[in-house]
Amino acid sequence: MSVFSHREFDNHQQVAFFKDKKTGLKAIIAVHNTNLGQALGGCRMWPYATDEEALTDVLRLSRGMTYKSALANLKLGGGKAVIIGDPRSQKSDELLYAMGDFIEGLGGRYITAEDSGTSVPDILKMSQRTSYISGVDKASDHGGDPSPSTAYGVFVSLREAVTYKLGRANLQGLRVAIQGLGNVGYRLAEYLHEAGAELFVTDIVQANVDRAVGELNATAVAGDKIFALDVDVFAPCALGAAINDQTIDQLRATIVAGAANNQLATTDHGQLLHNRGVLYAPDYVVNAGGIIDVYYQRKMLSADYSAENYASDLSTKVEGIGTTLKEIFARSEAENLPTFVIADRVAEERFNSATNCWQPTRSNAPTATQSYSKSV
Numbered sequence: 001m002s003v004f005s006h007r008e009f010d011n012h013q014q015v016a017f018f019k020d021k022k023t024g025l026k027a028i029i030a031v032h033n034t035n036l037g038q039a040l041g042g043c044r045m046w047p048y049a050t051d052e053e054a055l056t057d058v059l060r061l062s063r064g065m066t067y068k069s070a071l072a073n074l075k076l077g078g079g080k081a082v083i084i085g086d087p088r089s090q091k092s093d094e095l096l097y098a099m100g101d102f103i104e105g106l107g108g109r110y111i112t113a114e115d116s117g118t119s120v121p122d123i124l125k126m127s128q129r130t131s132y133i134s135g136v137d138k139a140s141d142h143g144g145d146p147s148p149s150t151a152y153g154v155f156v157s158l159r160e161a162v163t164y165k166l167g168r169a170n171l172q173g174l175r176v177a178i179q180g181l182g183n184v185g186y187r188l189a190e191y192l193h194e195a196g197a198e199l200f201v202t203d204i205v206q207a208n209v210d211r212a213v214g215e216l217n218a219t220a221v222a223g224d225k226i227f228a229l230d231v232d233v234f235a236p237c238a239l240g241a242a243i244n245d246q247t248i249d250q251l252r253a254t255i256v257a258g259a260a261n262n263q264l265a266t267t268d269h270g271q272l273l274h275n276r277g278v279l280y281a282p283d284y285v286v287n288a289g290g291i292i293d294v295y296y297q298r299k300m301l302s303a304d305y306s307a308e309n310y311a312s313d314l315s316t317k318v319e320g321i322g323t324t325l326k327e328i329f330a331r332s333e334a335e336n337l338p339t340f341v342i343a344d345r346v347a348e349e350r351f352n353s354a355t356n357c358w359q360p361t362r363s364n365a366p367t368a369t370q371s372y373s374k375s376v
Contacts, residue, residue, distance in 0.1 A: 008059035014109065015059070018102040023095040025083065027102055028054055030062035031110050032078040035354035038108060039079025040134065040291065041065040042115025043099065043123070047086040058082045060240065060262045065291065068284040070347040071324060072317065074295045077351075077358060079110040087117035096122055100129025108132055109358070113146060113294045116182070116239070120145050134294040144297060146290035150259060151187030153289025153318045157281050158192075158233060158257040160322040164329045165255050165279040166232065172196035175231040177221070177253065180238030181208035184259040184287075188237060189216055202226045203238075227251055234258070236283075241265040243280075248272055257281035264340065274338035282343040285325055289318045 003015050014031040031039045041062060048054040058080050066078025083099060085091070103112055103126065113135035114123050120136050123144075127133045136144040158176075162168050174197040178189055181203040189199055189212055199218035202225075203209050212218040221229065227242075227250040234253035236242035240262030243251075248269055256263065256278060263283045264270045273280045296314050299305045328346070332339045 003055070006055065006059060008056050008063070010059070010063050012059065012062065014106070015055075016102075016106060018098075018105075020095075020098040023092065023098045024085070024090065025095045025098045025102075026051075026085070027081060027083045027099060028058045029081045029102065029106060029110055030058040030079060031106070032059075032062040033066040033351055034077035034109065034358040035351045036070060036358075037075040037077050038111055038358050039065070039077040040069070040111040040113065040294065041078060041080040042135075042290075043081040043083065043112045043118050043126075044115040045083040045085055045087040045091065045117030047090075048082070048084050051084065054082050054084050057240070064261055064284045066351060067344065067347040068288050068291055069295075070350040071285050071343060072288040072292055072321070073350075074291065076291070076295060080115075081110070081112055083117070091117075091122070093125055096125040097129050100126035100133075103132050104130035106132075111298070113290075134298050135290075144294075145183070146293040146297075147183035148187055149293035149314065149318055150287050150290035151184045151191065153292070153321045154184065154188050154235070154237075154257070154259045154286050155191040155195075156289075156319060156322045157286040157325055158188075158235065158255075159195075160325045161255045161257045161279055161281045161329070162233065164326060170195065173198060174233065175229075176200070176233045176235055177226050177229045177231045178202075178218075178235045178237055179223075179226050179242060179258070180236065180260065181205070181212055182237065184290075185235075185237030186212065188235065188259060189218065193217070200226065200229055200231060229253075236260040236263050243269045243273065245269075251278065253278070255279045255281070257286055258283070259287045261287065267340065270338045270340045274332070279329065280339050281325055282328065282340045284347075285321060285328065285343055288321055292317045 012032050016029045018027045061080035062078050069076040111132045123133050123136050135146050176197050177200045193216040200221050201212045201218045202221045202223045209220045227247045231253050233255045235258035237259040242263050244265035296310045328342045331342045
């Protein structure tokens with residue numbers, strides 16, 4: 001499995017592989033950039049069809065975290081972890097402990113948190129083997145789970161996109177198609193329902209759809225029909241590459257704004273959306289609420305940063321996502337460039353100009369064997 005020649009390799013600083021025969025753990029951690037600080041990003045567990053698919057995902061996701069943190073003005077770099085396996089049938093305490101050992105071996109270069117297929121209890125189990133974790137603060141409203149902050153940030157972003165594109169002051173009667181009703185997607189649906197939007201939903205878990213129909217008066221839609229609906233907003237909140245060769249011609253929405261990472265299968269699809277007058281809210285701007293949350297949770301580890309500081313700073317920063325988007329939309333229109341191009345430029349200006357690349361101290365520096373691929 002080639003890394004350096006991989007199409008998603010983007011001068012990543014470190015890509016580490018780990019296999020534990022005893023627990024069956026197969027995992028990859030990718031650290032994209034630490035110019036602004038330690039790399040922080042979630043740990044995803046997913047039944048990838050191939051190892052190549054897992055590598056592609058972790059490379060793309062880790063790069064996105066670098067851009068996300070930079071655009072949110074956080075002193076963090078970008079990283080991500082993926083565990084190859086079905087979280088419903090292959091997850092065990094021993095596997096999670098082994099994952100903690102893997103993270104610890106990187107000496108602090110990468111900090112993990114929950115993501116698709118993992119939860120706060122899972123990260124707490126990893127924390128028995130490593131201190132490089134976040135998103136598990138018991139003093140927060142949600143026990144450290146950053147998904148509520150992610151969802152609210154997506155709602156703020158969607159609202160800003162609607163104001164900019166449609167000139168609407170409120171969301172009453174807005175027609176929104178939501179693909180994916182997990183922790184973030186469902187909370188987004190709740191915010192939209194409360195604001196008076198009309199919802200059309202799909203999810204691979206039928207219980208999630210049934211719940212949205214029953215609680216939020218949503219309309220259930222078959223998965224392959226969600227793209228072609230006559231709606232105002234398409235909100236991808238499942239896995240990546242929702243905008244691809246097969247779906248882009250089906251889209252009738254004039255706004256794409258959702259929680260999923262890497263929504264564009266390729267940059268060409270972002271250009272096509274721009275050419276067609278569809279306003280795309282770049283995903284790594286829109287879904288930054290979670291990383292903002294875990295960043296301020298880690299700040300609470302210092303004695304001079306209180307829970308009150310956390311709540312105030314978190315609220316201000318997540319609301320600020322809308323301001324960042326507004327600037328990106330305006331520059332995109334003025335320069336006639338796709339929104340993702342503008343967002344990339346802003347992020348790159350920030351992390352490329354940083355001069356203090358994070359380095360491990362002697363006490364947390366990895367040994368030579370820990371720095372490279374490890375099989376146990």
